Amino acid sequence: MRHDAPRSLTVLGATGSIGASTLDLVGRAPERFRVEALTANSSAEELAKAARAVGAKLAVVADPAAYGALKQALSGSGIEAAAGAEAVVEAAERPSDFVMSAIVGAAGLAPTLTAVRRGAVIGLANKETLVCAGALFKDEVRKAGATLLPVDSEHNAIFQVLDRERPEGVEKIILTASGGPFRSWRRSDMAGVTPEQAVAHPNWSMGAKISVDSATMMNKGLEVIEAAYLFDQPREKIEVLVHPQSVVHSMVAYVDGSVLAQLGAPDMRTPIAYSLAWPARMQAPVERLDLGRIGQLTFEAPDEVRFPALRLAREALATGAGAPSVLNAANEIAVAAFLNRELGFLAIAEVVESTLERLAGRGIPDLESVLALDHDARRLAQEAQARQAVRA
Ligand code: NAD
Ligand code: MG
Numbered sequence: 001m002r003h004d005a006p007r008s009l010t011v012l013g014a015t016g017s018i019g020a021s022t023l024d025l026v027g028r029a030p031e032r033f034r035v036e037a038l039t040a041n042s043s044a045e046e047l048a049k050a051a052r053a054v055g056a057k058l059a060v061v062a063d064p065a066a067y068g069a070l071k072q073a074l075s076g077s078g079i080e081a082a083a084g085a086e087a088v089v090e091a092a093e094r095p096s097d098f099v100m101s102a103i104v105g106a107a108g109l110a111p112t113l114t115a116v117r118r119g120a121v122i123g124l125a126n127k128e129t130l131v132c133a134g135a136l137f138k139d140e141v142r143k144a145g146a147t148l149l150p151v152d153s154e155h156n157a158i159f160q161v162l163d164r165e166r167p168e169g170v171e172k173i174i175l176t177a178s179g180g181p182f183r184s185w186r187r188s189d190m191a192g193v194t195p196e197q198a199v200a201h202p203n204w205s206m207g208a209k210i211s212v213d214s215a216t217m218m219n220k221g222l223e224v225i226e227a228a229y230l231f232d233q234p235r236e237k238i239e240v241l242v243h244p245q246s247v248v249h250s251m252v253a254y255v256d257g258s259v260l261a262q263l264g265a266p267d268m269r270t271p272i273a274y275s276l277a278w279p280a281r282m283q284a285p286v287e288r289l290d291l292g293r294i295g296q297l298t299f300e301a302p303d304e305v306r307f308p309a310l311r312l313a314r315e316a317l318a319t320g321a322g323a324p325s326v327l328n329a330a331n332e333i334a335v336a337a338f339l340n341r342e343l344g345f346l347a348i349a350e351v352v353e354s355t356l357e358r359l360a361g362r363g364i365p366d367l368e369s370v371l372a373l374d375h376d377a378r379r380l381a382q383e384a385q386a387r388q389a390v391r392a
Contacts, residue, residue, distance in 0.1 A: 013108065014039060018102035032282065047070065060091045122146060138229055153249045158251075175224065220302070220313075249264060322359070330378075
């Protein structure tokens with residue numbers, strides 16, 4: 001790909017937190033990008049506004065019920081409108097150099113894989129796709145010669161400092177974690193946590209699902225699995241370190257005792273800009289890191305007793321096969337129920353654990369089996385959640 005020619009770009013999940021940050025950067029450097037397609041779940045007006053602002057050719061809502069509103073909001077713009085899950089996949093199929101994968105959850109799997117199969121450069125924010133289909137996903141990337149650029153801040157940091165040519169020199173990967181809003185809370189105090197408290201992250205402003213994942217620390221668990229697949233690392237080499245300031249985004253330790261880190265203000269526009277411009281760099285309007293003002297950076301070991309989700313994710317990675325898919329699907333159901341006030345905060349991990357117990361060991365040799373396992377895990381998690389609700 002030439003780097004002086006504008007990059008054509010598709011954003012899956014354009015109305016979300018990552019999608020909006022991506023379009024913010026694109027809007028500041030219009031000469032560098034041409035927007036092919038934008039997709040969203042159901043927020044038709046917001047999507048149409050974004051599509052008009054960046055001059056997209058196509059806008060797609062996954063929810064067919066939002067088609068009328070989208071059509072109307074785009075009238076007179078010349079921007080094509082479409083709706084339905086298949087239309088989202090078709091948007092990913094349209095030729096573009098770069099696809100930002102920023103749908104939340106396993107719903108992003110099919111469109112992201114479609115973009116992978118046509119050999120696109122993928123900015124991967126949607127970690128759930130890698131967690132639920134890890135080995136298969138990586139196989140497809142290799143087969144198609146696609147390029148996977150991690151957008152998740154920790155993995156983007158690792159990508160920037162990891163010597164991929166000489167893996168024998170790498171001793172371990174150290175994923176940093178903010179610890180979330182309940183980092184120093186007693187477990188008993190977490191029982192009554194509300195969705196409002198859980199989504200109020202101390203450092204990052206993010207979508208609701210990932211904010212809850214940060215609060216349970218399932219996010220870090222998903223990220224351990226994400227790192228294992230992305231960087232082909234055995235789980236023993238992936239360590240988690242709590243770092244409440246979210247300035248050191250992650251580190252790689254080498255066999256000679258060197259530790260390389262990537263630092264920056266906690267603003268997703270830095271890793272997004274890195275992926276959009278890769279292998280060059282582009283301006284990002286983020287606060288510059290002022291370590292003198294910050295003064296102190298602190299680190300502490302994670303507590304898997306108060307935050308069992310982290311242990312569950314590690315166990316799922318150790319079990320291998322379909323266990324990470326089950327973990328992810330059950331977590332998506334439990335988090336949605338928590339956000340709907342149908343499930344307690346501490347019960348999220350309990351639903352995940354009981355679903356894992358019932359489906360452990362199922363293999364995922366192909367994409368159909370991933371989708372079937374995801375489906376079954378969601379059903380069992382829903383049952384477990386209903387049992388919890390009756391008890392409460
Ligand atoms: P968000 O909830 O703000 O946005 C999600 C986007 O996906 C929206 O555009 C929504 O319309 C779309 N969407 C939701 N369900 C869909 C469906 N069924 N079909 C099609 N589209 C659907 O989420 P976010 O915080 O932007 O996170 C997106 C992804 O990036 C997640 O996987 C998250 O883990 C990851 N991520 C986010 C951050 C962050 O700072 N927000 C950081 C690292 C990784
Ligand atoms: Mg992250």
